[in-house]
Every structure is written in structure tokens, then in C-alpha cells.
Amino acid sequence: MKIRLLLVLTFMAAVASPLRAQQHRTALFVGNSYTAVNNLPQMVADVAASMGDELSFRSNTPGGCTFQQHCTNQSMQLINQGAWDVVVLQEQSQLPSFPQNQVEQEVFPFARRLVDSAYAANPCVEPMFYMTWGRKNGDAGNAPSFPVLGTYEGMDSMLCLRYTYMADVNDASLCPVGRVWRTLRQQHPQIELYQSDESHPSVAGTYAAACAFYVMLFHRDPMLITYDGGLAVEVAETIRSVVYEVVYNHLSQWQRPKPMADFTFDSVSTTVIRFTSRATHAAYTHWSFGDGDTLTTTDMVLTHNYPDSGSYQVMQTAWRHCMSDTAIQSVLIRRATPVAAPTIDDATLSLFPNPANDGVEVSFPSGFLSDGTVNVDLIAADGRRISTTTATTNRIRIDLSGLPTQWGVIRVVTSSECYSKKIVKQ
Secondary structure: OHHHHHHHHHHHHHHHOOOOOOOEEEEEEEOOHHHHOOOHHHHHHHHHHHOOOEEEEEEEOOOOOOHHHHOOOHHHHHHHOOOOOEEEEOOOOOHHHOOHHHHHHHOHHHHHHHHHHHHHHOOOOEEEEEOOOOOOOOOOOOOOOOHHHHOHHHHHHHHHHHHHHHHHHOOOEEEOHHHHHHHHHHHOOOOOOEOOOOOOEOHHHHHHHHHHHHHHHHOOOHHHOOOOOOOOHHHHHHHHHHHHHHOHHHHHHHOOOOOEOOEEEEEOOOOEEEEEEOOEOOOEEEEEOOOOOEEEEOOOEEEEEOOOOEEEEEEEEEEEOOEEEEEEEEEEEOOOOOOOOOOOOOOOOEEEOOOEOOEEEEEOOHHHHHHOOOEEEEEEOOOOEEEEEEOOOOEEEEEOOOOOOOEEEEEEEOOOOEEEEEEEEO
16 A cells, blocks of 8 residues: 555656756856855755756855956956856946946946957857845945945945946846845845845845846746755745746846847839848848748848749848847749830820829729729839729829839729820839
8 A cells, every 4th residue: 555655646746746857057156255155156056956957157256356357367267168158247246336437447348358258258158247235234435435325225226227237238147136135125124134244145145146046047937946045934935936026027127138030021123022120139130031042141131032923931030149039921922024114195094193202193084983893003114013993983092102113004994994094103
């Protein structure tokens, strides 16, 4: 009976917890003591392991180290190995909150250098800035010269602003640990996120960062995490719920933009189609025109000449940093026999004005209407019928905006006769 019961329980567990594909990612953590305290990278790996995923990591986190210093120390050597799925970048805890002119000189150029080096070593890498938090009661030492730093809220807001900017301008993702901390402070002030120095993270503070990084690295639901980091169960659950609210529920907001494929097309002639790319966040696009021809380009507008009539499946793929998106549309080609310009205008029809701009008034004898259905066609010079209008009076207006050629033919067709006259489009 024991064996039978075990089999039943095992089956039930398998049904309740469907198998997920294990993910393995590699990450380099570049930072300082905010990353090193409580060994944040290892805690992220422990969180991942509890979910059946695996994180392999290296880190270089000397105390107080700045982006400028990382540009000349071991971090650059590690970045240049190019072996990372993600490179995490954490600046010295105060610098990004300082006045704009100082940040522009001491932070932004070195953030760009680190990201550019990561992309140069591996075009598929994901640079990710680590948004840290304001000190518990602000930065009292620097508040006299920059008063906004005198409170937690002021310092934290400056850090959020600067890290968001760095992620945006460097085509990088952003792990919003500072936003998670802020929500925890507002909604669950009983959870102590700081050590006694009111700066570095407690175990709870590091756990909040670890859960946020897990979501950003693996895109998994943090509510399913079973690793509690040594915290009380209810504390860990509360932190995970805030990470769900701030990070997972708005994941696309924190990720670097993904390319989106999109295009429109119109006819230049019977067989020549003009394609206009509307792709966003794309470094380049690859086109497959459906007739065997392909093209990789950065051009936004291009034309293609189709050899035969038929329906062609056109595929555009937008690429950026090894990410891609595809859009597919059908293009119908109908070869037509071009028409000759009428040499003698039929006096039965009246066109006004002629030449015309966007429209022309067509008049014909009222007796035509007694002959049954009367259709008025607009024909392009290459033989294509652009429009057909059924006349209910002997004077109608025809829209010329869709006429792609400099001249065309207005044709009035009754049940027994056909009359035509050349129309010139200005």
C-alpha cells in the first residue's frame, strides 16, 4: 500500500507542477559594496535554483568603486571576454544623485564606455543597469550643496531619474531595485531594508534585489519562488508580491526596447512595388520579397520589380542586438496591357476641369441613364482600372487622387456603348 500511495502522490505532484524548461544564463556583476554585501549574485543564483533555473556568474565589486574606475580595472577584462548573457552595471551609490553637470562629467561617459565595450565583445549581450536606492534618511553630507539629497525621497528620485536615463540612452535594460525598495518602504515599513549604517542593504534588502534581478534575468513570475533567503516566510512572500507588482507586472517597461517589424506598400507601376519600412528599434531589416529575391538594408524606402503576375508573400524581419521580429503581408501583382492615349476625344463626354488636380466632373447625355446601368471607370495609363463609379445622375465627380500616372482615361460604359476621353492630371 505504501508503494501504491507513493505512486499516486507522485502522479498528483506531477499534475500540479507541470514541467518547465530549465533556463541557464551567465551574468557579470560590475559594481561595489551594494552588490557585494550579502553576496547578491549568489542570492540571485539561489533564487534561480529554487525555480529550476541556473545562473552562472562572475563579479567585480570593490568597495566604493565607480564606473570610471571600472573602465580601467579587472571589470573591463571580464567584459571583453564576451562570455556573458547579461552585464550588470552598478555605479557608486551616491554619484548618480549629484548635480547634473557633475553626473554628465563623472558618470554618463563611463556608463557609455562600459556598455559599448560589452556590445563590442558580444553583440548579443544584454547590458543591465542596477538602479540602487536612496539612503534611509538622505545624504546629509551632500545636502548642504544639493538640498534635494536631504531626504530619502529626494535622493531616491534623483537615482531613479539618472539610472532611467542611462538605460534609455545606452540601449540597455534596467533592474528597478530602487523602485521595489520605495514601494516596500511605503506599503510595508515594518520590513527593515537597511543595515545600521542606513545605506547598505539588510538581508531583506538584498533579497528584494535578488528577486528583482531574477525576474529581469529569467522573466519568471516571482510569486512562484520558493527560496526565502533565510527570512520569515511572511516577509519573503511580501517582498515577492511587491517585486511582482513593480517588476514582473511591468516587465516591458524595464527591458531595453525590442525591434518591431512593420511595413506598408504601394504601386509605382504594374509590376514595381514601393515598400516603406515602419519598423521600430531596428538596426537593420531583412526582406524576402516572395519571388526568391532578398535584401538586407538600413533603408526605410525601397522598391522591387516583380517578374510575373501572382500573389507574393513579403516578409520583413527587423533585427537589433540579436533580437528579431517579423511581419508578413501579401502583395498581388496583376500585369495589364497599357492603353494608348485617345487621339480623338469623344464629343459625347464632357470633363471639367481638364487638366485637373484631385477630381474631375464628368457629364454625359441624360439619355444614357435610360439605357440601364451606367458605370464610369477611371483607367490609368498602364491599363489598370483605378476605380468604378455607378452613375445615378448624368453629372458625377470622379476622385483622381488614386491615379498614379500623369494621364488616364475616363470611360463611360452603358449596356450597349462605351465612350472614353483622356484626362490629364496636374
